[in-house]
Amino acid sequence: MPSGDRDRxxxxxxxxxxxxxxxxxxxxxxxxxxxxxxxxEVAYQTAWVHDTLGLEAEAVPYYERALNGTGLSDDDRRGALLGLGSTYRILGRYEEAVATLERGTAEFPNDGGLKTFLAMALYNTGRTHDAMEMLLTLLVATSKDPEIAAYRPAIEEYAKDLDATMQ
Structure with a gap:
């Protein structure tokens, strides 16, 4: 197929x-x-449309195909990692969700969306401490709420070990 036809x-x-x-x-x-x-790119767009229709199981092979290829833009690669990880999670494939979303956060360490979905998947695997630490750290890093900003050092410290008490 000529590239002009494909693009159109x-x-x-x-x-x-x-x-x-x-x-x-x-x-x-x-x-x-x-x-x-x-x-x-075609595989990614095909996965995405399946997700928007609630056809998550049908989206998976397209996401996998998109991520196994080369040539996705950074935005599309980030979106495919988030989409596949989220789709795995919604299908109950929690370990695959964690692995995919960890890969995404490794490639895009400043992406709060990937971290949020990873925290949900961590919760689903019983890693509640890791999930809370991730969410609290993300909260203090991104919140514009002055009350949260006032407690930022404390929240950051507590996020490391929610079970710690003063002795």
């Missing part, structure tokens, strides 16, 4: 998703992904 078809499908015509977008993207099985 992909843009059209993304536009359909963005204006709420997700089922039409899904049909076009599935067909395009079948024709271009090694195109990570």
């Amino acid at each position: 078809l992909l843009s059209e499908a993304v536009r359909l998703r963005e204006v709420g015509r997700r089922e039409e977008a899904r049909e076009q993207l599935v067909a395009l992904a079948a024709e271009l099985p090694h195109d990570p």
Whole structure:
């Protein structure tokens, strides 16, 4: 397929998703992904549209294909890692969610969205201390609330060990 056709078809499908015509977008993207099985951007957009339709299980192979390829922009790679990790979590595949989201936070250490979804997955695996530490650290780093800012040093210290008491 000529790249101009690919670009036009992909843009059209993304536009359909963005204006709420997700089922039409899904049909076009599935067909395009079948024709271009090694195109990570097409795979990512196909995964994304499945997620927007609540078809999480169907989204997984497209996310995996997108992440196994090369050529995604940083924004799309970050989105694919978050999307796949979140999708694994919603499907009850918690260990895979943690692994994917840890990979995402390693690649994009300043992304609060990845950290938030990782904290949820950590909670699901019983790693509640790690989840709380991550969320409290993110909260004090990103909050504009003056009351939280006033207690920042204390919150940061408590986040390291929520079970600690004064002796």
